[in-house]
Amino acid sequence: MTQQIIQINFKFKGSVEDYKAGAESAAKKFAAVPGLLWKIWLMNEEKKEGGGIYLFASKEAVDNYRNSELFKMISTNPGFADFSIKQFDMLEAVGKVTNAPAGEQLVVF
Numbered sequence: 001m002t003q004q005i006i007q008i009n010f011k012f013k014g015s016v017e018d019y020k021a022g023a024e025s026a027a028k029k030f031a032a033v034p035g036l037l038w039k040i041w042l043m044n045e046e047k048k049e050g051g052g053i054y055l056f057a058s059k060e061a062v063d064n065y066r067n068s069e070l071f072k073m074i075s076t077n078p079g080f081a082d083f084s085i086k087q088f089d090m091l092e093a094v095g096k097v098t099n100a101p102a103g104e105q106l107v108v109f
Contacts, residue, residue, distance in 0.1 A: 002058070002059070002089045002092075003037070003055060003057060003089075003090040003092065004055075004056045004058065004059050004061070004062045004088065004090065005054065005088045005089075005090055006056065006065075006085060006087045006088075007052075007053055007054075007085070007087075007088070008051045008054070008084070009042070009049060009050075009082075009083075009084050010049070010051055010083040010084070011047070011049055011050075011080065011081045011082045012048050012079060012081075013078075013079050013080070013081065014079055016043070016045050016048070019043060020043070023043075023050075027041075033065055033068070033070065034061060034064065035056050035057045035060070035064065035065070036054060036055075036056055036057075036061065036065065037055045037056065038055050038101070039053070039054045039055075040053040040054075055101075066085075
């Protein structure tokens with residue numbers, strides 16, 4: 001079973017403060033997503049771009065997330081434009097060389 005990375009990017013229409021507040025209120029919802037090992041939240045203040053890098057335990061976990069209400073809420077949010085999602089397999093052996101937080105090195109609390 002290969003871990004999966006998804007990368008989501010979008011432009012946000014509201015203020016930076018609104019984006020940060022929305023992220024803070026959504027964080028616990030993401031923490032409860034089955035199979036999501038971690039999420040890194042992204043923001044480029046200057047360009048008003050946001051998104052995330054997600055590590056999932058499996059392709060099945062990604063598929064379940066992409067069919068969830070939470071994903072639908074994000075991907076159809078009228079406050080976001082230019083929404084894009086990319087999905088990748090994790091190259092765990094090479095990642096270990098560069099200290100990637102994945103595979104056997106991953107500690108889940």
